[in-house]
Structures are given as structure tokens and as C-alpha cells.
Amino acid sequence: MHREVSHIGMFCFGKTGHVLPHLNVIRELVDRGHRVTYAVPAEYADRVAAAGATPVAYTSTLHAEGRDLDPPGLLSAFLDEAVHTLPQLRSAFQGDRPNLVLYDFASYAARVLAEQWGVPSMSLAPTIVVWDGFEEDSRMRSVRRTEAYQAYEERFRDWLAANGLPGRDPYVPRVTAAELGAIPPNAEVHTGVPQPAVLTAADAFITPAGARAATPDSLAIGPSGHLRSHWR
Template identity: 45%
Template sequence: MTTRKRAHIAMFSIAAHGHVNPSLEVIRELVARGHRVTYAIPHAFEEKVAETGAEPVLYRTTLPGPDDDPSAWGDTLLDNVEPFLADAVHALPQLAAAYEGDEPDLVLHDITSYPARVLARRWGVPEVSLSPNLVAWEGYEEEVAEPMWAEPRRTERGRAYYERFENWLTENGVTEHPDPFVGRPPRSLVLIPKALQPHADRVDEGVHTFVGACQGDRAAQGDWERPAYAEKVLLVSLGSSFTKQPDFYRECVKAFGDLPGWHVVLQVGRHVEAGELGDLPGNIEVRSWVPQLAVLRKADAFITHAGAGGSQEGLATGTPMVAVPQAVDQFGNADMLQALGVARHVPREEADARTLREAVLALVDDPEVARRLSEVRAGMAGEGGTKRAADLIEEEIVRGRRDGGVKRRGTGA
């Protein structure tokens, strides 16, 4: 059961491509259905959000920006998580003030947006997580989280982090421990194919619904034309964050430069210049950014960092992948892709020219890889994507109104 009664839906995210991009087509669809959608986001993504028809609600962030050097995120687990808590403390008063008198009927939020969850509970409205990557399964805490946190928890810094988090939650009326607050949302739409989810058979689908890729046509990002001479096209991209890898790009040039019939699109990000890569053969196209989905639709192979977005784009376009993970969930994604039979996982320290070339050539010549990609694509097509996500969000609005949980305020009432 869905509703076409106009609602005010508030989306909350951070200024990171991997967290904003997966939500955009869902937001565009909700606007097209007549809902008023506000989107809380730092200034760097104001234009991208506005293009969907949503109203940007701007706040000042303390997190590193999309153009900052990746080293700004540090190297350890605590380096990675502390900035999100600090940003939440900083952002919550701004967001509460921005929405005062204009509270929404439903809160959508990226998994990194802690203030959204606090505000949803303060306002008494349904909260729905839009997860751009894997979600916790039954046993996740014992198998992954506890071993990962064992050492940090023993340090003074780790104990101080949890104390700050617990105090912040308590001050804002949340009695939940930080771990389930972050990792166990009451309702979640998972914006990746189920094929990319580890232990999918142990995920509570009463909470998490896999809607798969919500990609849209991406026409606004521009197109890409395959050169007339190219018999095969390879895209190399390490995403948007961990791109400061000139040594790796030089290995790619060495592996595929002047390879007969091949054209290589090498996306190097903002922190590497083409001049750092030495003499470039004519078949190597170096770009700081490309419309990735447009290139993949015409590509024959993909060397990727195995981020959630890139992984599912490779699957959706049926492109064999060599996965060279750089950080966080990418290692697990690389293993999942290899287990699906559509990719090779090459650890970063083993990604030399010979290994990369052999892996790519083996994949594109293997009919079994093509067959598995076809099967995975067919499964993804049945997950529903953008329209199913919007349907399920509307069901949550109906349920909230029926249960009396939605406080009808402001212009979205």
C-alpha cells in the first residue's frame, strides 16, 4: 500500500560522493511523485542535490571534503570513526534549528548521519536508513565488530570515544548504546544488490530490504564515446576518495600501454597529474573524472577499488572486474565479487603490471565469467531499484500516520 498524499520527507547525508550519489535517484523519484523533499547536506553538494528537485538544507561540516587529500581521514579505526561523532555534535544544533517549525513526516538518512536519527526520535517520525553498502547480519557483532574493536576498546582513546558517544546520546534523549544506534536501524533500504551482501541469508529482511542499484540514466553527468579504433575498452578507477595512487597508475600504463586493440580510460582523481605518470602511449586516456556509468556501458573490463557504487555499476553493466581494494568495506566487496565468479581480487601490494594485465585478459576471454555476469544482472533486475525504494518509503509514511507516530507540522503536513 502506498500513498500519493503529499508528505515532507527530509533526507540527511554527508559531503561524500559514495554516500550522496546512491540516494539521488530515490530522491528524484520521490519529488516526481509530488512529495516535498528537503535534503540536509554541506555546501559542496548543494547543486547536485538541487538537480533532483529537492530543497538543499545547508549545514557546516567538520568532516574532510570530497576534494581533500585522503590522508585527512587518518589510518586507524579510531581515526576513521571519531570525525563522524565530532561532526554529529557540531551539526545537530544547526539541523535542529533549520527544521524548527518545519519538521518532516519522515526522516531518510545515510548510515553516517547520526543527527538524523536523533532528530527523528525527537520529532516522533519514522526513520529509514538508506544504506549504500553492506548491512549487519545475524552474528555480525560477534564475527566482525567485536574482533575489530577489541584493541581500540582497550586504549584510553577508545574508551574516551565511547564515553563521548554515550554522553551525547544521553544528552539528546537516546538510551541506546552507540553500537546498535549506528549499526542496527529500525528500518533500512539497502541500495546494493543482494548479491554483494555477505551472509545475505542471515540478514533480517523484516528490517533490511534490498532494492538494488538505483542508478538512473546519469545523463546530466555527460556521455563518453568509444574510440573508433578500440576493439576493447578498459576503465581504471579507484573511486573518489582513495585516488592518490600514482605508482598504481604507472603500473596500469605499463600493463596496457600500446596493447593492440585496447583503449584505456584512466581516472586518476584530483591529487594526481598526468605528467606524474611518465610518457603516455596514445591508447591511454587520463582524466581526473569521468562519467563512470557511461564509460562502463561501453567497456569490456573494469579495474576498480571495489567500492559499493563501482561494484554494483560493474555488475549492472555486465563488466568483468579486477578488484584492487583500498580501504574499509572494499576488501569484503572484492571477495564477494570474486566469489560470484565475475572478478579477480588482486591485493594492492600485488597489483603490478604483469598481474593486472593477466587478470584483465583472462576475465574478458572467459565465457563462464560472461555467463555469471548475465545471471547476476538478471537477479538485480528483479530487485526493483528506484521505484521499489520509493514505494517502500511511502509505505512507511502511511504506517507512521496510521500509528499516530507522524506529527503533522509545517508545509509538508
Template identity: 40%
Template sequence: MSHIAFLNIPGHGHINPTLPVVTELVARGHRVTYAVPAGFTGPVEHAGAVPVVYPTTLPVADQEWPTETAPAMKLFLDEAVALLPVLEAAYADDRPDVVVYDIGAWTARILAARWGVRAIQFSPTFVAYEGWEEDMGAINDTPEMKAVYAEIGAWLRSEGVTVDAPTFVGHPDRAVVSIPRSFQYGGDTVADKYTFVGPCIGDRSFQGSWHAPADGRPVLLVSLGSAYTNEPSFYRACLEAFGDSDWHVVMNIGKHVDRAALGPIPANFEVHRWLPQLEILSHAKVFITHCGMGGTMEGLYHGVPMVGVPTLGEQAMNAMRLVELGVGRYLPHKQVTAEALREAVRELAGDRDVADRLAAIRSEIRAAGGTAAAADVVEEGLR
């Protein structure tokens, strides 16, 4: 029985895509441990892994991530500095045979090198392509980013790592990518060390159940994810746009917004603070989303057209990519009105060409192999 260690960061969009792979690896006879903060032990145990619990310094619960790249990377660095000795001690008497790690789990490559085992990155988002550095130049050349990279480099040298900071952060030795190649920018120029397996979808029964309306109305799902949900004006615009319409609207408002402050809730609306998104998407006709990569992939997996209302830079890239592929619309927050939301949803719901393009992407996703293909790459690391 091989021991496979997963190292991740405390984010649903990062942890959820890996859980079906954990279940698959356990079913194949491997023992899996998973380093996570206490708030994520339930899903990890449900997937079949043994949690290795650590205290995180990253934003969790009601805290929000910074919207700029440099402050976010500084958070990853602070987490890595604090976490390296903790995880090294936790695994001292139970060293893994291979390490699978998230793009933000920077301790993993250092620990894998010390243990003499392979490290395989699990990327739930875009990866480097030919010309990546040039395209990222405007971001990486800012004083803030240069300062963060200098600090990362100093930390790496103090830990005996000779790789420079940009290479360490952005260029793994081997990687699984849980998006379809067609969604990746410059997908045909990405190196062979990256294996695009598409979304890894598995059992989410631990998130609860949901039942489609008995009256047969088309389902419209509205969710801004789990972090940046303090948007009462956005939710009111949705209520105005689709209240008393032919849609059955399922709307997630998160933890921050006072439901009473939204005013009367139309009879055709369900309003929740948390919902089993994957289950609802299997019934939805359109998805209004912040375009986090996890939700975007779940929408594509189920062939659901999306209206993107992003907050962060990566989310905006996802929304723009949906537009480029002809399967979505992009509405910046400043342009969100009831009328704009109605029009975007109307266009997507009735467009046969959009449906055909989504069907092609669904076929690509199924052919990519998903969970089983990801597990194959991990097992390759054992050999």
C-alpha cells in the same frame, strides 16, 4: 504533499546512491529537502531536492579521511555534536514527515524522535548480521574504540537518548541497503528490517559526458575514487602495464598528483582529474578500482569485473568479497606492479566463468528493485 528530509555526510559515495531515490520520490509527488554542505548542493538540486545547507566539520575537498576506525568515528561524533542544534533550528518551522539518513548522519535519529516521525537509514554498505558483534570484537575492544563509544554514550545521554552507543550507531529501526544481498556478509542472517534493494542508479548527466573510442578498443577504467588519490607510483605502474597495448585506458588521477610527474602519457591513455565514472563503466571491460562501495556497486550493476586496490578497511572487505564471489582480484598496494596489474586484468577479461557470475549478480540487482524499491520503503515510513 509529504515532506521527506534526507540527512547525509559530505561524501560522493554516500550522497550519489541516494539521488535517484530523491528523484523518484519527487516524481511521486513528495517534497524533498536534503541537508548537505555547500559543495554538494548542485547534485542535490539536480535530483529535485531543496538543499538545506550547513557548515560541515568533516573532511571535504582535498582533505583525506583517517584510515583507522576510531578516528573516523570521532569525526562523525564531532560532526553530530556540532550539527544537531544547526539542523534542529533549520527544520524548526518545516518539520518533515519522515527522515532518511546515512549511516554517518547520527543526528537524524535524535531529531526524528523529537519530531515524532520515523527515521529510515539508507545504508550504502554492509549492515549488521547474525554474529556481527563477535566478528567486530577485535576492533571494538581496542582502547581507542572503547574511548570513542564512551564519548558517544555520554553525548547520547546528554541529549536524552537511552539507547547505548553501539546500538545507536549500528542498529537502525528500519533500513534500505543499496547493495545486493549476495554481496552482504552473512546475507541470509540479516534481520527483516533491512531491505536490500541493490544499487540505485540514476541520471548523472550533471557529471559530464564521455564517448567510447571510435576504433573499438576494449575500455579499461582506472580510478582510486575522489579522496585517496595521491598515488603517483600506482599511476606510473598502470602506464607501464598498459601503455601502447590493445586497451583504451581511461585513468582518473584526482586532484593531488602532478600529471607532468607521471612522465610521457601513451597514446592509448586518457588521463583525467575527474570523470563521469558511471557512463564509462557502461562501456568498460575491466575496472581497476580502490573498491569504495559506490564504485564497486556501479561495477557490478554494469557487469564489469574489478581489480581491487584498496586503501581503507571497508574497501579491503569489498575487494575480498569480489574475490569470494569470483568476479574480481585483490591487489594490496604493496603488491602493485605493472606485471601484477597486467596479469589480473588479463585473467578477468578472458574468463567466461567470471562473466557468467557477473551476469547472475546483474540479474539479482535488477530483481531487487533498486530506486523504486527504496522509494517504496520510504513511503512505507510515511504510513
């Protein structure tokens, strides 16, 4: 039997490019009658409230100067933020736990909380979603061989174990086509596609306009209609 979700917790990585793409999803959930509590740095609280959710402000580490933003450095920043925010978020939701957790893919703390609370969770990705063959199509295969990345991964697994999740995969779980349910007859679902090849045949490209491959590829290849999410 379908059970209506009464309280949804949304946990977002505290950067504009992560916060804004999710707001229309949150607005739609509120319009459908759900109560949404949104964990976000205080600077975004007004935007969250305007979408109809209740903001829960937390302090962030993301404004530290001199961060190394190569792949291991960026992932370490995600982990540093999780270590810093997890106690704040656990305290903020004490006594009012959601029965569904939505989280930005970079919000590692949210995945830990969902596991500890025993509630279902779903990842939202504002830019790109990992696909089958991601490592072969990107730099990640070579990055994972570096000492910096291996040190990050070891620290990540130690943090998961310290929070009662030993042996868990630290990466975002993938959604299967079967989990999407019925697919309209005019739509196709693929675990991965060669994006440039698809764009050469596309009349329009719908994207949240992330800073990674999606927007540069679309601008370079040029489908006749490049549509972007409307952020209010």
C-alpha cells in the same frame, strides 16, 4: 490506514560515496509527489537540486587534515560531524519539520532529531549493512576491546544523554524481514549470508559499489555480471 508522507527530510553524511548512491531514491520519491528536503554540504547542493529535492546546506568538519581513519578514528569522525551539525540542522528545520526522516547510516545527528521530533526514521546504507554475526566476520570484536574505541563509545553515549536520549543504543537499528512486508516468490531475505560463498553461485551481483567488502569480493570472485547503481 495508509497516510501519504508529504515532507521527507533526508540527512546525509557529507562525502561523495555517501551522497551519490542516495540520489536515485530521492528522485523516485520526488517523482511520486513527495516534498524532499535534503541536508547536505553546499558542494553537493546542485546534485541534490537536480534530483528534485530542496538542498539545505550545512558546514562540515570532514575536510580536516590528519584524521586517523582506523575504525575508532573513523567512527570518531562520524561523531564529531554529528556534534558539529546537529545545531545547524535543528535550526534549519525549525518550523518545517519533516514527518519522515531518511538518513545515511553515518548521519548520527539525524537519528537524534527524529527521536526529538517524534517522527519515524529509516536508515539508508550506501555500502554495507550490519548483519547477524557482523562482529565475528569482521574486525569489530577486537576493535571494541581497544581503549580508543571504548573512549569513543563513552563519548557517544554522553552526547546522546546530553540531547535527551540517555540509555539509547548508539548504533543503527536493524530492519527485520517482517518489516519488509510481502516478499516476491522469486526473492529470498536473509539476516546475513557468507558473501563469498553466495557470489560463487551468482550470475549477477547488484551493488552500489561501495569501497568495503562488496566490490573487492565481487571483482575477486567474478560473477559474470557485476551491476552497479547508476548515479546521475
